[in-house]
Amino acid sequence: MAHDGTDGWTGGRMLGRAVLGLPLDAAAFALVGYALFNTVRNLGYPIWYLDTDYHQAWGGPTMAGVWTVHAFGWLLCLAVLLYWPVRWLARGQAALDRRLS
Secondary structure (H helix, E strand, O other): OOOOOOOOOOHHHHHHHHHHOHHHHHHHHHHHHHHHHHHHHHHOHHHHHOOOOHHHOOOOOOHHHHHHHHHHHHHHHHHHHOHHHHHHHHHHHHHHHHHHO
16 A cells, blocks of 8 residues: 555556656666676687687787686676666666655
């Protein structure tokens, strides 16, 4: 039950949340999808690029050095570059939920 004695999420409120929250939800989906794709790609660097000429890649000339640079570089990017945008999107979604419930 909501504060005013009505049921919390009615059909209109759910539709409003879906429509008004679409920009935030789309941005969150794109950001998390980008992060997931690049996490798999960078942590699995030896799987994807072992047959290529990795000697000139960052961290080369050994595959261990290349993997270390790419894996830890991406983890640093996750921590530094994605921390705040994910928090902002989550707060925006929570604020929208609070206003509509």
